Amino acid sequence: MSKEFEIVREFEVDVPPEEVWAAVTTGTGGYLWPMEAPEPRAGGRGPFGSTVVVWEPPHRYVNRSEDAGMPTQSLNQLDHTIEPRDEGRRAFVRYVHSGIFTDDWDTQYDGANKHTDFYLHTLREYLTHFAPAPVAFAQVTGPASSAVPGALAAAARALGLPDDATAGTKVSVEGPGGRTLDAVLDYREPEFVGLRTRSALVRFFGRGRWGAPLGISVHDFAPGADAGADGAAWQDWLNGVFGQS
Incomplete structure (x- = not known):
């Protein structure tokens, strides 16, 4: 209705x-x-x-x-x-x-x-x-296996994000290709995680409770940033965490 x-x-x-x-x-x-x-x-x-x-x-x-x-x-x-x-x-x-x-x-x-x-x-x-710096934007969606309530927790573990890390904490996480990302954990709720690096905002959307796969968006403000490369790297990372389907 x-x-x-x-x-x-x-x-x-x-x-x-x-x-x-x-x-x-x-x-x-x-x-x-x-x-x-x-x-x-x-x-x-x-x-x-x-x-x-x-x-x-x-x-x-x-x-x-x-x-x-x-x-x-x-x-x-x-x-x-x-x-x-x-x-x-x-x-x-x-x-x-x-x-x-x-x-x-x-x-x-x-x-x-x-x-x-x-x-x-x-x-x-x-x-x-970051405003008003130019942005390279990428958005990727996880496999169907990530459309479950526990998907964001699994992604956080894959990043190496401590369970007790709260918003405002400085963290070092493992991103695509095993690359270490030094960041501020700027947002953390049961369905969402936000990371702020020196040049980017990386957002994780745990949409399993609403029946949708986990999503990631990357707002990259680095000079010469390549949105296509960012998207491909994080898509590979997601597929590695949840398996392709």
Whole structure:
């Protein structure tokens, strides 16, 4: 049965509002994934066939999809409000994700709710440590065998991530090809792990509880970074951990 949902988050970040605006409207993949930048006007075309409902730079941006193009969602709206703090040196952000789920409401809402926290955390990491550096973005998906609730724990063990390591801890993990990655464990929850190296954000999505395989995204800000090479390396790593299927 169709039912409306609304997910609301508010936070502050130590960058000017204009930098937050650029991050959420240019679609570079710096913190989320590469996507079509919105046409800069109300009524213009937005990402994934959405329509720009509000365009008030650098204060408010809203896009809306009447047909979200997903089997369990008929309406999707993303609303970003950005306000200055400390005479424009900082920004306050209010983010509202709303719409209509048409099936399996509890599972869909749970997934969207938890992903929202991770995505917005990644936005803050990007703004604080990397913006506006160019990004090479890669995204890979694990084999079907990784579509289980314990997949993220298995990936953490393969990285050599200590069980007791908490967000904010400096860690050395074993990445693709046995290469050691010195990083900050910037996010850790039962379904998500975030690593921040000197030049990249590496995000692990344990989606087994929602019936989907484990995913990894790499936002690489190193000069000359190769998204294809990053993706191939982490795909090999995933296949090694879970076996190809």
